Amino acid sequence: MPDTPHNAPDLPAYDGPPDYRVVGRHGVYPETSHDEIARFNFLAQMNRHLSTQVMPGVGEAFEQRVAPAFQKSHDRTFKDRHEIRQALTKDPMWQWWSAMRRSTMESRQQAGRWVTLRQAEALNAKVGELTKGDKRLKLNPNMKLPRGVEAIDHHCMPGSYHTELVPGDVTGPANYDAGIFATTGGMLGRYNDGGGVAVAEWVKRNMGPDFKPKRILDIGCGMGHNVLPIAAAFPDAEIIAVDVGAPMLRYGLARAKTMGIENVTFVQDDVSDLKQFEAESFDWIQSTMFLHETSYKTMPKIFAETQRLLKPGGIVLHVEQPQYDDKMSLYEQAMRDWDAFYNNEPFWTKMHEVDVDAWLADSGFGANALIHDGVTAVIDKNVFPDAADDESEDFGRKAAWHVVGAKKVA
Structure with a gap:
């Protein structure tokens, strides 16, 4: 029947x-x-x-x-x-x-x-x-948020x-981890780490086999879901993941240990003032969907710190939603602004209109050393076939981002 x-x-x-x-x-x-x-x-x-x-x-x-x-x-x-x-x-x-x-x-x-x-x-x-x-796990109970x-x-x-x-x-x-699926419809993959997987693949593809970072700094790491794929892809590197939230860092380390990733240290600090780390001590500095949660006053300081901390020949990469420019319609810009006004992301609108290239140049990176590209979340299609191929647009939440950064000239 x-x-x-x-x-x-x-x-x-x-x-x-x-x-x-x-x-x-x-x-x-x-x-x-x-x-x-x-x-x-x-x-x-x-x-x-x-x-x-x-x-x-x-x-x-x-x-x-x-x-x-x-x-x-x-x-x-x-x-x-x-x-x-x-x-x-x-x-x-x-x-x-x-x-x-x-x-x-x-x-x-x-x-x-x-x-x-x-x-x-x-x-x-x-x-x-x-x-x-x-x-x-290095927490600072006296740190001012x-x-x-x-x-x-x-x-x-x-x-x-x-x-x-x-x-x-x-x-x-734990709430953040458990609910990302509902917000994204699974477009970040089984472990919500599709962004981190994409970044690791981008670096291997674009930097070539000779790029073997010994020390990587991830700023604004949250619970570490995007830094763990980087740590897994570069198992011989020492990874430092920094955030201001002590609960996130605790959970992040426990999460990493249960997933068999042992080369990440989680540090509580303000990423705009990382005095505890020596100048030119990192080969790669990374942020993934973090800059829009800082502030107009803080972001130039973050760029200056990354320039100070990066070794000559090293790279800094920031993964974000695209900047507003003449190629993006005013309607799309207005729709993307929704998160700033109705989703508790107050810096979202200002961050996406600033001239990031100019700020990177002001922090000491040469204009000819800037990096621009894009990445899309890498997902196990055997598990999430529809999410991996989704072509719809949900301004501000689509699992496809721009990469902006720079290489520090030796």
């Missing part, structure tokens, strides 16, 4: 995110129940629906209603992305899409927080046992990267 009723229409092939049950589970990954998995699957499906089915409707509304109405009332076209964003906020299609996008982010945080809080004692104890006395971190719950994450509910707390990073 057929599985479908007689004369039933042909259904399109499944075009959704992979099932949460195939997510990679390392040794400190939170346990999830049937209902918790169902919530994450729903949120992943909703995010995919918003990006592929609803967002195109915002574009149509802009072309058919928003832009013509502005032209009629102002007798001119838009002069910048800010005018477009302000006009879009008055349109019901944009309002619906924006409200749903914000709601799914808040729901994703609530779902992940529940998962980690209900098992907080067990998670904290497991990570504490794995990291106790390990010299590869940068204002741009302390004041903001980045991407609606309760407590951002640094809050500790109890001593030794890791529920924040």
Whole structure:
């Protein structure tokens, strides 16, 4: 007997995110129940629906209603992305899409927080046992947090990267780890490390076999999910991963140890002032989707520190969403700005309009030594076939980034 009723229409092939049950589970990954998995699957499906089915409707509304109405009332076209964003906020299609996008982010945080809080004692104890006395975890309890971190719950994450509910707390990073799948629809791979895998492959491909870094610095490492593939790809290198969030660093080391990666040291420090490290002591300095969470005042200091710390002949690479330039439409710029205004990423809009090349040059890198390219998350297609081939655009969250950096002239 057929599985479908007689004369039933042909259904399109499944075009959704992979099932949460195939997510990679390392040794400190939170346990999830049937209902918790169902919530994450729903949120992943909703995010995919918003990006592929609803967002195109915002574009149509802009072309058919928003832009013509502005032209009629102002007798001119838009002069910048800010005018477009302000006009879009008055349109019901944009309002619906924006409200749903914000709601799914808040729901994703609530779902992940529940998962980690209900098992907080067990998670904290497991990570504490794995990291106790390990010299590869260097915390500074007296460190003053940068204002741009302390004041903001980045991407609606309760407590951002640094809050500790109890001593030794890791529920924040565990929540972050468990819920990235829902936000990206699995487009970062089983272990949320597709970006790091892509960077490691880019370096091997573009720097050639003679580039054998002995010392690598990863700044703004978070829980280390993007630095671990680099460490695995260069097992003979010493990796220093720096972040301001002690919970992230604890969880990151425990995560690394359970995944068999032993060459990373996690250090708590302010990456704009790394006095503890000697000048010209690193062969490669890396950041992955980190700069947009700093500040306008801090970013030039970070660039200056990377120039100071880099050995002659070494490289610095920053992986980010693309900068706003004349090649990007004002509409796309306005849509990308959504994260700055509605997803607790206040530096997002300013960061993507600055002249990064000029800032790199001002920090001491020569204009002829700059690096520009792109990378796309590398994903196991046998596990996540649809996510690996997804062609939809979700401005600000697509797993494809620009690489900007420089080589320090010897």
